[in-house]
Amino acid sequence: MRDFRRLFSSFFKVALRREMAYxxxxxxxxxxxxxxxxxxxxxxxxxxxxxxxxxxxxxxxVLMLYGLSVMSYAIGASFFYNFSRGLASRxxxxxxDASLTKPIHPFLHEVFSAGYNVGYISHFTVSLIIMAIALxxxxxTPTVQRVLFLILGVLGASLIQGASLIAASTMSFFTxxxxxxxxxxxxxxxxxxxxxxxxxxxxxxxxxxxILPFAFMNFYPAAxxxxxxxxxxxxxxxxxxxxxxxALVFALSILLWNWGLKHYKSTGS
Numbered sequence: 001m002r003d004f005r006r007l008f009s010s011f012f013k014v015a016l017r018r019e020m021a022y023x024x025x026x027x028x029x030x031x032x033x034x035x036x037x038x039x040x041x042x043x044x045x046x047x048x049x050x051x052x053x054x055x056x057x058x059x060x061x062v063l064m065l066y067g068l069s070v071m072s073y074a075i076g077a078s079f080f081y082n083f084s085r086g087l088a089s090r091x092x093x094x095x096x097d098a099s100l101t102k103p104i105h106p107f108l109h110e111v112f113s114a115g116y117n118v119g120y121i122s123h124f125t126v127s128l129i130i131m132a133i134a135l136x137x138x139x140x141t142p143t144v145q146r147v148l149f150l151i152l153g154v155l156g157a158s159l160i161q162g163a164s165l166i167a168a169s170t171m172s173f174f175t176x177x178x179x180x181x182x183x184x185x186x187x188x189x190x191x192x193x194x195x196x197x198x199x200x201x202x203x204x205x206x207x208x209x210x211i212l213p214f215a216f217m218n219f220y221p222a223a224x225x226x227x228x229x230x231x232x233x234x235x236x237x238x239x240x241x242x243x244x245x246x247a248l249v250f251a252l253s254i255l256l257w258n259w260g261l262k263h264y265k266s267t268g269s
Contacts, residue, residue, distance in 0.1 A: 031122075041066060041130050055199035060137040061226055066194050067131035068218035072154055074123035076161030083114035084165035088172040097266055107257055138226070146225060149240075153221030156246030160217050163246075163253035164190075170253075173260035190214050198231055205231045209238070216245045 041063060054062060087110065090096040099106040099113070140146075164186045189207070193214045197205050208215040209231070216238075223230050224239035 041126075055196040056228060057196045058138070060134045061222070061228070062195060063130055063134040064138075064222050064226070065196070065218045067127045067134060068154065068157060068222060069190070069193055070123050071127035071131065072157030072217050073161045074120040074127060075154070075158035077123075077165065078117045078120040080111065080162045080165040081120070082117050083111045084169040086114050087169045091172055094266065106261060107254065140225070150221070150225065152243045156242035156244070157217035157221070159246030159250040160213065163249040166253040166257050170257050170260040173264045186212070193218055196228070198229065202231070209234065213245050213249060216242045
């Protein structure tokens with residue numbers, strides 16, 4: 001475990017130095033993300049506020065959903081985005097074969113060598129600010145239990161976000177490129193969670209809960225914190241299962257990746 005921490009620390013320092021080599025570009029990128037996500041937050045707030053209440057959620061409460069989603073994505077993607085998006089090109093070029101000869105598991109080598117993406121600090125900070133504003137506007141009273149629940153919920157959601165990136169990268173072993181079907185299932189389907197899933201048909205509610213459990217990234221934790229209703233007929237314990245679901249989905253994504261690795265055939269490049 002000590003060697004693992006030392007290895008991670010070394011790769012993190014390399015990633016940070018790489019970004020700091022071009023500080024102007026790095027800072028401009030962060031400001032650009034602030035503007036982009038800030039505009040999205042504002043757009044959602046204006047749209048929901050024009051309806052006054054959307055599925056029993058007001059504008060500030062819906063912003064809480066989006067804030068949780070972006071924060072968990074910032075944490076999960078900072079570890080796995082570079083790895084997920086770069087795997088296909090490494091397979092095509094033949095660079096991936098080098099990971100098979102390293103003294104650590106190919107998955108860990110790919111994650112570490114791809115590097116920690118420090119640029120996601122922009123996503124994290126803007127989501128933190130918006131969530132703070134949203135919670136204040138709805139007169140949220142923080143307690144030790146609520147804060148702990150929120151932290152565990154974000155960690156569970158981050159594992160789901162990371163798992164989706166890992167699962168998407170698995171297609172690279174078979175298509176040696178990005179797969180539009182996987183992109184739709186693992187990216188476009190997330191857009192539904194920007195809003196309370198109770199406003200969607202029961203089929204979408206079922207998919208987002210039991211098939212692609214993206215609703216556990218934000219809807220269910222937020223429903224527990226804010227006292228909101230969950231889909232009719234669903235177990236009342238669901239809003240409290242985000243950490244467990246996150247750990248389970250993350251473990252399954254690694255099993256899926258290892259399954260893809262077993263079917264990997266070198267490009268011969």
